Amino acid sequence: MYAQMVKSTGEGVKSRDEMSPEEAAFQDRIDQDIKIEPKDWMPEGYRKTLIRQIGQHAHSEIVGQLPEGNWITRAPTLERKAILLAKVQDEAGHGLYLYCAAETLGVSRDELTEDLLSGRMKYSSIFNYPTLNWADMGAVGWLVDGAAIMNQVPLQRTSFGPYSRAMIRICKEESFHQRQGYDIMMKMAQGTEAQKKMAQDALNRTWYPALMMFGPSDKDSVHSAQSLAWKIKIDTNDELRQRFVDQTVPQAEYLGLTIPDENLKWNDEKGGYDFSQPDWEEFFDVVRGNGPCNVDRLAARNKAWDDGAWVRDGLLAHAEKRAARKTAAE
């Protein structure tokens, strides 16, 4: 998802017998849906896994601004431009809420930023794909934000208080994102033959990368088992992917667009669609850094950070000078 393949302790879920009294009390609170707050005792693995997960989620919000920011200056109307700008600004806010939640776990903002810039920490694979034309803005809002919502809605109930509160704020804003995307798709799909073609092409290119956002099947993963027990993951990747497909197919039908999957078929027995898996080889290759835009995305983030250094330093120097003057006057 926005956080994909987050590693946990790797040791699997401890049985009650293996838990220390503190660990058992901690697990009891989680089982009773009592939120864990930053100053509460927590296992080191819980803290570290959460930093990885929330950090990766935050990085995705920030890097996710790039493919859409790419189209702000070229939006077809002033209204579309204002809407897209507001959406991209929201994503900056999402990154901020999440970084703040991670910071309550004892990591600094700059540490997280440097880990992104050096490539030590990842962001969602989806943002390593290019946005080639205006229809992609529709497809991204509809499918990418749509997939993000699938994952973020259950995370509002996650066990860590600051993460849960950040998710609640984010979810309030996300439905605007998805709707503005679908609205673009509707205009294109009901437009001229050429516009309709663009819409279909955008769907064709975005569909499988969107399915990859949920990550590979984790039904046998020890990392996911631990995260599920700690309620920092609420559903398995396959469950979320299935829900996403079931919700999206009728929306595509309404647009008169075709989902690029010959195997897509309603399955009465399971009450959901059967569908093709994305190419997981491609996914792992993108995660390793070989997607079409990995290099560009990291270069853009590094440039923004480096170019902004004098502003950060200058404002801090100014604040310190004023504070010193104030103390001297007192």
Added chain:
Amino acid sequence: MSKEWPLWEIFIRGQHGLSHRHVGSLHAPDAEMAIKNARDVYTRRNEGQSIWVVEAKHISASNPSDKGPMYEPSESKVYRHPTFFDIPEDVGAM
């Protein structure tokens, strides 16, 4: 690596006369910038009429492990709630 901007906790008072409420935090070089940034992040959809910012290091918090001694005493004092008393209906609104 240059020095990080300090962390500020942000409190916003909404439109309906309620108290300022904690909404989140952000980094800023000073109070003035913290208020400006809070305006940009936390009041994008008419959430607020007034902003307070406090540098996070100035907030003192109770210790979570003191929960028992801190809050248990009030649990047994049910008579502090109006519903504790049975008032006859004949008396009217009270």
